Amino acid sequence: MSNLYRNIWKGMVVLMVLSLALASCAPAATSTPTAQPQPTTVPKPTTPPQPTTAPTAAPIAAATAVPTAELAMPPFVSKPTTHVMADGYVCPEPQPKVPLTSKEVNLFVWTEYIPQDTLDCFQLVYGIKVNRDEYSANEEMYAKLSAGSTNYDLVQPTDFIVGLMIRQGLLQKLDKGKLPVLSYFDSKYLNLGFDPNNDYTIPYQAGTDSIVYNADKVKTPPTSFADLWKPEYAGRLVMLDDSRAILGATLLTLGYDVNTKDPAQIDAAKTKFAELAKGVKLFDSDSPKTALIAGDVDLGITWTGEAFLAAKENPSIKYVYAKEGAIVWQDNYAIPKSAPHLDAAYAWLNYSMQPDMFWLMLRDFPYTNPVQGALDYAKSDTAKVKDADGNDVTPADLYKAYIDSPVTNTPLEALKAGHRIDDVGDALPLYDKAWTEVKGQ
Amino acid sequence: MMLKRLRERRSLQGTLLISPALLWMIVLLIIPLLLVVVTSFGGRDPDGNVIYQFSLDNYTRLMGVPSGGFDPNCAPIAWPALAAIIGLPSLVGILVRFVSRRAQGESRSAAILRRAFKPYVFVAAAFWVYVGVNIYSACADALYVGILGRSLELAFWTTLLVIALGYPLAYFIARAAPKRRNLLLFLVLIPLWTNFVIRVYAWIIILRESGVLNGILATIATALPFLGPFKPTEILYTQNAVLIGMIYEFLPFMILPMFTSLEKIEVSLYEAAADLGANTLKTFLRVTLPLSLPGMVAGTILVFVPVMGTFIVSDILGGRQVILVGNLIQRQFLDARDPAFGSAASIILMVMTLVITIYYTRRFGFGEEVTAA
Amino acid sequence: MSNRRSPWLRLFSYFVYAFLYFPIVVLIVFAFNSSRTNVTFEGVVNIPDQCGPFYWFCVLFKDQHVLEAAGNTLKIALTSTVVSTIIGTMAALALQRYTFKAKAFSEVSLYIPIIIPEIVMGISILVLFSAVFTWLNGALGLMGDARLSMGLGTVILSHIAFSIPFVVLVVRARLVAFDRSVEEAAMDLGANEWQTFRRVTLPLIMPGVLSGAMLAFTLSLDDFIITFFTNGPGSTTLPIYVYGLLRRIITPEVNALSTVWIVVVFLVLLLSQRLQRRSV
DSSP states (O other), X not given: OHHHHHHHHHHHHHHHHHHHHHHHHOXXXXXXXXXXXOOTTSOOTTSOOSOOOOOTTHHHHHHHHSSSHXXXXXXXXXXXXXXXXXXXXXXEOOSSOOOOOOSEEEEEEESSOSOHHHHHHHHHHHOOEEEEEEESSHHHHHHHHHTSOOOOSEEOOBHHHHHHHHXXXXXXXXXXXXXXXXXXXXGGGSSOTTSTTOSSEEEEEEEEEEEEEETTTOSSXXXXXXXXXXXXXXXXXXXXXXXXXXXXHHHHHTTOOTTOXXXXXXXXXXXXHHHHHTTEEEEOSSOHHHHHHHTSOOEEEEEHHHHHHHHHHOTTEEEEOOTTOOEEEEEEEEOBTTOSOHHHHHHHHHHHTSHHHHTHHHHHSOSBOOOHHHHHHHHHOOOOEEOTTSOEEOHHHHHXXXXXXXXXXXXXXXXXXXXXXXXXGGGHHHHHHHHHHHHTO | XXXXXXXXXXXXXXXXXXXXXXXXXXXXXXXXXXXXXXXXXXXXXXXXXXXXXXXXXXXXXXHTOOTXXXXXXXXXXXXXXXXXXXHHHHHHHHHHHHXXXXXXXXXXXXXXXXXXXXXXXXXXXXXXXXXXXXXXXXXXXXXHHHHHHHHHHHHHHHHHHHHHHHHHHHHHHHTXXXXXXXXXXXXXXXXXXXXXXXXXXXXXXXXXXXXXXXXXXXXXXXXXXXXXXXXXXXXXXXXXXXXXXXXXXXXXXHHHHHHHHHHHSOHHHHHHHHHXXXXXXXXXXXXXXXXXXXXXXXXXXXXXXXXXXXXXXXXXHSTTOSOOHHHHHHHHHHTSOOHHHHHHHHHHHHHHHHHHHHHHHHHHOOOGGXXXX | OGGGSOHHHHHHHHHHHHHHHHHHHHHXXXXXXXXXXXXXXXXXXXXXXXXXXXXXXXXXXXXXXHHXXXXXXXXXXXXXXXXXXXXXXXXXXXHHHOOOTTHHHHHHHHHHHHHSXXXXXXHHHHHHHHHHHHHHXXXXXXXXXXXXXXXXXXXXXXXXXXXXXXXXXXXXXXXHTOOTHHHHHHHHTTOOHHXXXXXXXXXXXXXXXXXXXXXXXXXXXXXXXXXXXXXXXXXXXXXXXXXXXXXXXXXXXXHHHHHHHHHHHHXXXXXXXXXXXXXX
């Protein structure tokens, strides 16, 4: 089995070289729409001929070495299966498709974060059952996992809690030889501080927390987190139910670091947040857009994807990057130490994030997408599918909307000005306590 | 000899019959509760793991003792002084009462004195409570006691309003013609059978700002322009939304046992009361109400206990900023990663509901009406 | 006695009924909403080739997860009802008929679950299972699918635990009103204890046993809190599933599910009423 994987990597290195050569002489040959059968001229990535002696981590190392990620990426050729979803989406063939011995796989994921088509296709193509349980806070996921009596195969921790989970021995090291999908990732999202070599996690989606407001109702739009304290907004606010993000934004308004461990600063943030909390109508980390669209609240702090989807329902809902700099985050996949269905977990990672599958995120849950291969694939695919409202869309349209929107395609300056939340270790109880106390008042 | 053996045999049979149920209760009730008690004395390490130890920290934190101990100057000295001065005469009253009870037969003057002091004791007690609350909130960290108090308050209002809504309906059903009675009761049962979570959800649609309720109110306002301009009500994500949700959830639990009690009252009793010249009000106060008390007690327990312990209603309708004990406990286990503190909170909650229900059932009696639900 | 009822009482009662049914009517009406976000009613949905006005019902019945959750709910409810009814009836007989050593203790421990908040029971069972499973998995070196974990099993065990006391309560109420001379007569006529129980006692307490079972079934079907703390992968019940749906953007699919639920409950209740009337 491992031989097969090694061969795949070798093949990819070869393909990389080939594609470089191809790109220099025939630029049009790299992309093919799904509907068409595969052109025979492009070699299949799954059947690599020449053996080379590249180590398993080579593609990633190569990706970081080469300045532009697109160049390092093997061209992706989609292969359709006969399974067609109700919305017109054709399940692609997994590349590679590995035989599984497990009969099911247990996902523990964020609410509203996995496209239904992905779940259905995986079940159809592999013929095993996917159990999906959901959580709406990293802390909730951590608590259930550390209670020790769960059988999850995959979890989706956000950056700041990864360190804690590794320290507590809750995660297992990933076998990157079993993750060919990694070669399609944009290296920008790899090797980040919370998991320097991506030993335990691979990126899922990234985004920011910043200000959202309804332009119809809010006459003077806020431009900074500090503006949210204005009395005119009281009673109309929605906030994520997330202690680190919201207290982090509060710390920023005071001029402190989002990852401060100083009890006095956290206490000051608590006092300041208590003023704001009186005017907060709703704390929601599941679907804050619902209340925004319904008009129950007019402004607040949410994630990018929620703001994007809300704007689709009601174009007057706007997202602005706060002057202090938005909170920047990245969600990741990780495998718990006790995962009982390892083969299925790897199969899930490879298949669900495969370029011709992962572009579905642009339609269903449009956050910042770390799989460059998926973006490239979507750019030129014009097969029609239906979106949640029943309208026809094409991946190319979705790609354009994604790239053009500063909400999903985070501008570089916003990213630079952003603040990433880190593990604060011993200071974590201080944040927990401050949060509970303010909300309990 | 025979008798003794028979008794032993019967004892053995009884033990055999009870053992599965007892085993279940020991394994899934008694042992878990003991574990929670043990955990509640523990602490947490920085990563949120439970440290098993014996410390009362969780309980003192719940009671609101500040982490550095009480500040001696936290409350103005005038309050305790005032309380003492006002309280002194009532102390005399209590003393007189105590002495006169001790003495064989109460003397006339002592009785007069006691009666004179009786209303005063209440006034003084109220004042003491007032001063006590003030000193407490000035000196202690009232957060968790406040959450407990708010839950109690909500449970109290829910129970009261559920009785107010449910009693007349239970009476109406009990007095209806037997043929219609079944149908009317059936109609109370159906909402109870639709799922708990679904029942809360319905109220989101109704109470939200662009919801059904405001739609109806707006229609009324346009039809009757003299009422003034229409302003939409904001109920969803407030305490009132939680109260409405709770009332709706638990109303049937009150109606059913009350109906069982009311149905048992013989018609002849009313006739007797009428023959003796009692008017409707008097009949109600002297006959109906006392005889329906067991049902009301059972209903109160069936409503009060779950209201104290639920967290979904406040979660969904309260916008996650109305925090009750249930939410506090759930948060400690799932969000704040402090199971030890959560355990302490649930022990307090359990003790509180046990004390209240036991006192209540002792006071008013506990009928078989619980089974009616 | 109907002349005793004042019109005000009647009016008030109708008002309470309206309060009870208004949300249910709203739920059902919104199941036909054409607006996906389901905030305001924007007309009846009508997609000709997709079930017309019943669009959301079709969406519902295609939803594999709903069907699975419904299956889990029934599995859990049926198992826990059967087990708790048998165990509970035995316990009721023991408590009402026999004297034995641990009687007082049994009485108390079977009374506690009725008067402590469900959340306390839920978290205590969670604490127990976490501790025991962690220990056992470590001690026995269990790996993969053999590992003990939260799931259908733990949910069923806990549902049985909270149902038993209610079954005991109901069956005992029936036993109190029981005329023992019938049993004595049977014994006098030469029946042994088992025959007496089988032929005389059981048929007489059967209505109590059945209503105990009914109560256990209802409690299990409706339970959210204890299931919330004891479930794991693959044991999602309908209430847990609905709660999950509520946390997302709420489409009329939830209303369709509620409507189906209400209609099924209504039909079952109606049927059981009919059957009862016939048997009486």
